[in-house]
Amino acid sequence: MTADFAILIGSAATEPASPVALRVLPPESWARLAAGDATARFLGLWIARDRVHALFEHNGSPLFLASPLVERRYAALSPGWTLAAWFERLAHDLTGAIANNAADTRPAIRHGVAGTDAAWPRFIETPGEGFYQIGQGPVSGLIATPAHRRFTLDGARIARLEHRLGYAHRGILALMRGKSPRAAARFAARIAGGATVAHALAFARAAEAASGTTAPPRAETLRAIMLNIERITSDLSALAATAEAAGHLRRATVLGRVRAEIAAALALVFGHRLMMDLVVPGGLAADARPDEFPRLTAALAAASRAVRGIGRVSVRRDLRGAAPLALARARSAINLAATARDALAALPEGIIAHPLPAATGMAIGAAASATGMIHHWVMLEAGQIADVFVIDPATRLLPALEAASVGMNFDEFALLSEIYGISFGAVDL
Incomplete structure (x- = not known):
């Protein structure tokens, strides 16, 4: 089942913004967005003024949505929009707001803070015998690549690639x-x-x-x-x-x-x-x-x-x-x-x-x-x-x-x- 954006948009309250109005959804309607929608493309998510905001491209036009936080929480979009996972992680590290049922709860930029299980967020374990992992960076001699890459290899071929970021965070x-x-x-x-x-x-x-x-x-x-x-x-x-x-x-x-x-x-x-x-x-x-x-x-x-x-x-x-x-x-x-x-x-x-x-x-x-x-x-x-x-x-x-x-x-x-x-x-x- 996917979210019906047309119905959600039609029932939303609007506030002035440019180039499109901000449409404010109640928390229960926002939660329905997590189901995804084939007519929309997720662009970004952030927290501001006790609201969660999200920007989509819907039928070729920008769609700007928001919803009030409830006790500093909101329904995660990452179950239906995989690209939302990074934004939810970043939002938590920057504001403390929690995405309920988030697909990924690892820190984005706050590595090694109290409550985490290691100095760095844990990578996914190797899938089985014969696989091995190689790390690369963040110190690589190139200021343009402040990231750690973890390759999971099956022989000479890449079976999975993960990135750990946060080293370039400048506030x-x-x-x-x-x-x-x-x-x-x-x-x-x-x-x-x-x-x-x-x-x-x-x-x-x-x-x-x-x-x-x-x-x-x-x-x-x-x-x-x-x-x-x-x-x-x-x-x-x-x-x-x-x-x-x-x-x-x-x-x-x-x-x-x-x-x-x-x-x-x-x-x-x-x-x-x-x-x-x-x-x-x-x-x-x-x-x-x-x-x-x-x-x-x-x-x-x-x-x-x-x-x-x-x-x-x-x-x-x-x-x-x-x-x-x-x-x-x-x-x-x-x-x-x-x-x-x-x-x-x-x-x-x-x-x-x-x-x-x-x-x-x-x-x-x-x-x-x-x-x-x-x-x-x-x-x-x-x-x-x-x-x-x-x-x-x-x-x-x-x-x-x-x-x-x-x-x-x-x-x-x-x-x-x-x-x-x-x-x-x-x-x-």
């Missing part, structure tokens, strides 16, 4: 609360280095919607250009790392070089190689330099040429299970580069920012990253951040990577992991 949500949207934007921009524009833009859109503000046309166009270019550089990074893992060192060098050329051009056009801290609520913190556009468009053209080789038969074969994702990233980079070049040529004139009023309101903002849609929920009170939550696509990609790795050997997994390009810090928050 970003707590740091954003109590600040103005402009001050909080600096923390949003640092959630994931490969998606600094996307996170800043999702946050800015949420803050703008909550305060009834829109960015000027020139800022909107430049934001779109910056977002597309960031996705291109992320695609190039993932493709270069995958090519290197596959032994295509020359191709990896070429991809890395064109990415560096784009970064150098971005430093001239926007003043920062990653375009960090440029997107702010209300528009942009600084304007672009049109006299440097030719260098940027040339770098984007070079990137398009560099990724075309990913489609060659030998490369597709050598990339094995990662090949479909690599081809998708290559096509994305080519299309985004063309879109960005066209937008640069048609950039409107005008101001780049509007001030935000000291408003009270609630909204969800979204922006596309190279790995999927990012969502920021913001609640403003008299112009200050009263509460905030972030949903990064890494929370959905991590279990997908674990499932896809089953049956692979380590070489195949290394390729798949690189092309996924998961930011663990964006999961831990």
Whole structure:
């Protein structure tokens, strides 16, 4: 049996929010969500203001739900929505709220606290004789991978993969609360280095919607250009790392070089190689330099040429299970580069920012990253951040990577992991 979202939505009380109203369910109706629904896709769950909140995509549109906590408890969604398990674990560690009948009650980020049975959450035991386990990380010499991986192997093949996170937890949500949207934007921009524009833009859109503000046309166009270019550089990074893992060192060098050329051009056009801290609520913190556009468009053209080789038969074969994702990233980079070049040529004139009023309101903002849609929920009170939550696509990609790795050997997994390009810090928050 599945939850009938149409009936639940129809009976819910509504509260103002943007872009869709918040629908508040009584606890008994919320409990029915745990049955799942084939017409909806779970995006995220969090606790705020003595309520549990959840964001879904329902029939192609966002669906924003909430329900009051009862003695700091709520009905878990993880029995019907496996992706909810991480959010329920994180919510407990951050707020103490308990998800009744949760599918996974291990700590998310509070390893070794009183009441747990070990310094780390216990991994699932090996399924039987002939299986063995290998651990990897979190200390691996790479600051980009602060996670512990536990492989359960059957011979040379992966039978199960688990991730233990929490090592990259920085308390970003707590740091954003109590600040103005402009001050909080600096923390949003640092959630994931490969998606600094996307996170800043999702946050800015949420803050703008909550305060009834829109960015000027020139800022909107430049934001779109910056977002597309960031996705291109992320695609190039993932493709270069995958090519290197596959032994295509020359191709990896070429991809890395064109990415560096784009970064150098971005430093001239926007003043920062990653375009960090440029997107702010209300528009942009600084304007672009049109006299440097030719260098940027040339770098984007070079990137398009560099990724075309990913489609060659030998490369597709050598990339094995990662090949479909690599081809998708290559096509994305080519299309985004063309879109960005066209937008640069048609950039409107005008101001780049509007001030935000000291408003009270609630909204969800979204922006596309190279790995999927990012969502920021913001609640403003008299112009200050009263509460905030972030949903990064890494929370959905991590279990997908674990499932896809089953049956692979380590070489195949290394390729798949690189092309996924998961930011663990964006999961831990």
